[in-house]
Amino acid sequence: MTRRITLSVLALLTLVLVLAVVPLGVSMAQRERMSFRDEVAGDASTISAAAEEHLSDHHSDAEAAQLVRAAGRRGDCATVYDISGAVVLTTRCADVADGDGASLVRAVLRHPGTRVVEDDQWLTTAVPVGETDDTVGVAVLSRSADPLDDRIDDMWLRLGLIATGGLAAAVGVSLLLGRWVGRPVHAVAASARKLGEGSLDARAPQVSGPPEVRQLAAAFNTMAARTEALVHGHRAVVADVSHQLRTPLAALRLRLDLLATGADRATAEELVRAQEEIARLSRLVDGLLAVARAENASPRPVPVRADEVAAERVRAWEPVARERGVTLVARCAPRLSAYLGPGDLEQVLDNLIANSLDAVPAGSTVSVDGTRRQDRVVLRVVDDGPGMSAQARESAFRRFGNPQATGTGLGLAIVHRLVTAVGGTAELLPTPGGGLTVRLTLPRPDTSSAKTRDADAAAP
Incomplete structure (x- = not known):
């Protein structure tokens, strides 16, 4: 500016x-x-x-x-x-x-x-x-x-000196004017960037610049304060709902276990089905709470070693895959880093791997691979199972949007929220030869840092 x-x-x-x-x-x-x-x-x-x-x-x-x-x-x-x-x-x-x-x-x-x-x-x-x-x-x-x-040369020299002095004075005044206007604008932009990265307490200074810029800073601070109050309020609601729902469900499950102890066979079978419904309801509540936390959270993205996280989650799920007769492998480029919230990549991969293991039959293969593409990191979870129809893929990232889901149908909604919160994208594609490919595109930390350095260098 x-x-x-x-x-x-x-x-x-x-x-x-x-x-x-x-x-x-x-x-x-x-x-x-x-x-x-x-x-x-x-x-x-x-x-x-x-x-x-x-x-x-x-x-x-x-x-x-x-x-x-x-x-x-x-x-x-x-x-x-x-x-x-x-x-x-x-x-x-x-x-x-x-x-x-x-x-x-x-x-x-x-x-x-x-x-x-x-x-x-x-x-x-x-x-x-x-x-x-x-x-x-x-x-x-x-x-x-x-x-x-x-005399004429002296006259032109004086006029030239006057013009040069005027230009120098104009440059000085314009620099002061530009900095007077530009610095508070850059301060507001920096505060907005911090707010977008998850620092809910970010505020813009209102002590310098023209009145219009100070009004802009005041409006931004009001918006930031309301956003902070709204997010904290949603988090409080999520915590309250978590406590209020889980406790009665646990008590209800315990009571059914006690009733099943002295019941006859027919009654016991009904109680078992009731316990299964309660377990399903518990998973549904946990899924809703996980989605709410993901939607209300504003984590500050950090560099994450995607290759190490993918290898670690594959090792963690390997016993489950072996028990179901599924081959689970990780193939990521070495020293592959992505820009994501702390712990979010683990949650994303857990949801995707769990969905794939539930969907594919025995003898299938599930792979997790990652590559670099210019300023982005591309992670894929590929399986050769039954796949999904085009209509199901279009609505799968919405809560309860997948009619073919065998679980709560909330895992992909959580994945979509965590990935898009940092400027990434999530796509569902058919695997060549049959199956489903989940492709995640995430920003690279070195590119994001360079953009931040360029923005900081542009400020006066």
């Missing part, structure tokens, strides 16, 4: 300065040149008037000579010619623009009138001596243009 504000202000001010300073400089340079010409023309006319008294009225040439000598002391070249073109008075220099003073004198004598000739070094003004219809000579005054050029 600071860079964009600075560049925008700099571009705008540069355009304004170009449109204002350049025409001003050109105008001032033109006025300097006109003033220089008028000054030379005035001095030449003064010499011409003094020379007229000598050439027309035959007075002494003392005044004209004094003016010519004064011109010489100033560094000018002054020469007075009579009607025949002969030199009457001179500063003993022949510096005339274009280097052809004789042609200039002849031109003035033929067509009386002031002539001005200019080149890179000299400005020469030729003024007729006497009236236009009674010209008795020509006064020629040449003055070096170097002082004029120096």
Whole structure:
């Protein structure tokens, strides 16, 4: 933000300065040149008037000579010619623009009138001596243009320094403005990122920046406080429900066990079926509580060694798989790390492996593999069992959405919640040759850290 504000202000001010300073400089340079010409023309006319008294009225040439000598002391070249073109008075220099003073004198004598000739070094003004219809000579005054050029260069230098100073001041002000606006915005963004990562106590400072940004920070803090209260309230409800439901279910199961002890065979069979329903209800309650915890929890993601977790969960489920005649293997790339909440990957793999073991017949194979794909980690749980229909796959991640589920139907909902909470995806795909493939796409920790470092580096 600071860079964009600075560049925008700099571009705008540069355009304004170009449109204002350049025409001003050109105008001032033109006025300097006109003033220089008028000054030379005035001095030449003064010499011409003094020379007229000598050439027309035959007075002494003392005044004209004094003016010519004064011109010489100033560094000018002054020469007075009579009607025949002969030199009457001179500063003993022949510096005339274009280097052809004789042609200039002849031109003035033929067509009386002031002539001005200019080149890179000299400005020469030729003024007729006497009236236009009674010209008795020509006064020629040449003055070096170097002082004029120096003044113009100095003028452009001052204008350039003023423009540069203005640009520097604009850059400084825009940097201060950008930081004044940008820092609180970055602080709000950082607080939002922390809140999204699970730090429910994250709040944005409200002590700096323009009023609109402070209002934004206040609104964010209000939202964060309400979110924190809501999440804590949901967690309290989950804990209360867990206590209130599990206790009566356990008591009911105990009472049925006592009744079954002295009951006849028919009654005992009914009590066994009742106990099975109670056990099913207990699993359903546990599943609902697990889903509620997953939906209400906001864990802070951490780097997790997916290859080690997959190998450890396969070893843990190996006895169950062997008992059912199923081959369970893990094939993950070495040093494979994913970005997930603490303990979430274990819960995800447990649900997926348990679902696969329940679905496949004896002699089947269930594999857990993982690979890297650019900035993502792809984990797959593949089985060669009966698979799922396309309609069942579309609704399987919803609670009780899988009509083919033999259990509570909540395991995939938990998996979906834990994976998507960190920005990952979960998909159900048919296994080539028959079966079901669960594909999980998770962020890599090194990529997430790099993104965080880039965001932090962009803040002023």
